[in-house]
Amino acid sequence: MVKITAADVNTLRKTTGAGMMDCKNALVEAEGDFDKAIEILRKKGQKVAAKRADRDSSEGAAIAKVNNSNTEGVIISLNCETDFVAKNDSFVSLANELADLALQYNDKDSLLAANFNGISVQEKLIEQTGVIGEKIEIGGFRRLSAPFVGSYIHAGNKIATLVGLSAVVDGAADAAKDVAMQAAAMNPVALDQTGVDQETIDKEIEIAKDQLRQEGKPEAMLDKIAQGKLQRFFKDNTLVNQDFIKDSKLSVAQYVESVDAKLKITAFERVALG
Known part of the structure; x- marks a missing residue:
C-alpha cells in the first residue's frame, strides 16, 4: 500500500482547494498518483454539480476590474447558493482571479x-x-470600453459597476468613481432617455394614465399630463438626468461637466446579486 504523507495531502489541497480529508481519500484511491487524485476530485465535482444543477445561485461576489490604461473594464459575478460561501475569503479570491482573467475576453462563453x-x-x-x-x-x-473607464464595488461584493467617460482629463478617476457609485446606489434603467426601450415607455404612460383616471382627471388631458410624468420618470431613472447623490443641486451630467466642460458619460454597466 502506498504511503500518503501529510505533505502530499497539503500539496493537493493547495492545488485544488479541496478539504484535507477529501484530498487524503483521493490520494489513497489514486494510490499516490497526484494527477489521478486531481481527476478523482474533479469527478466528484461533476457529480455534485449534476445533483445541484437546479439549485438557485443568487448569492456570490460581483467584481469589477479595469485594465492598466483605464480603457477597458469588465464585471463578472461568481455565483453560489449561500451568503456563507459568498463571504469566504477563498471564494472572493477566486472571483477576483476570474475577473482579472475576464479582462482578456469579450463574453462569458469565451471566459468559461x-x-x-x-x-x-x-x-x-x-x-x-x-x-x-x-x-x-x-x-x-x-464589458465596457471608453477613453476612460472607472469602477466601483459596493461593500460586500453585492453590486459592481463600470462607467465610461468621453475623455482623459484631470479628475477623471474621481468623477468616474463617483458616477459608478451613483449607478450602484440608484440603479438607473438607462444612460439617458434614448436608451429606455419602448415597452418601458408605453408601460409608464399607461400607469400614469390609470393613476390620473383614478384621480378623476378628464380623458382629454391624460396624454399631456402622462407625458409630463414620463419626463419625471426619465429624470429619476436615467443616469445622466438623476440628481447627483453627493450634491442634489446638480444632475449627474452637470456634475461631470463641472469636472470638465466637455466631459460626458458614454456608458455604464451594473451587475447586482441577491
Whole structure:
C-alpha cells in the first residue's frame, strides 16, 4: 500500500482547494498518483454539480476590474447558493482571479473556455462545486470600453459597476468613481432617455394614465399630463438626468461637466446579486 504523507495531502489541497480529508481519500484511491487524485476530485465535482444543477445561485461576489490604461473594464459575478460561501475569503479570491482573467475576453462563453492553471474555467467551477458542495457558476458578465473607464464595488461584493467617460482629463478617476457609485446606489434603467426601450415607455404612460383616471382627471388631458410624468420618470431613472447623490443641486451630467466642460458619460454597466 502506498504511503500518503501529510505533505502530499497539503500539496493537493493547495492545488485544488479541496478539504484535507477529501484530498487524503483521493490520494489513497489514486494510490499516490497526484494527477489521478486531481481527476478523482474533479469527478466528484461533476457529480455534485449534476445533483445541484437546479439549485438557485443568487448569492456570490460581483467584481469589477479595469485594465492598466483605464480603457477597458469588465464585471463578472461568481455565483453560489449561500451568503456563507459568498463571504469566504477563498471564494472572493477566486472571483477576483476570474475577473482579472475576464479582462482578456469579450463574453462569458469565451471566459468559461479560457485556461485557468491548466484547466478550463468551466472545469475549475465544477471542481470548486465539489470542494464547496454548492452550485458555483459565472452569472453576470459585462464589458465596457471608453477613453476612460472607472469602477466601483459596493461593500460586500453585492453590486459592481463600470462607467465610461468621453475623455482623459484631470479628475477623471474621481468623477468616474463617483458616477459608478451613483449607478450602484440608484440603479438607473438607462444612460439617458434614448436608451429606455419602448415597452418601458408605453408601460409608464399607461400607469400614469390609470393613476390620473383614478384621480378623476378628464380623458382629454391624460396624454399631456402622462407625458409630463414620463419626463419625471426619465429624470429619476436615467443616469445622466438623476440628481447627483453627493450634491442634489446638480444632475449627474452637470456634475461631470463641472469636472470638465466637455466631459460626458458614454456608458455604464451594473451587475447586482441577491
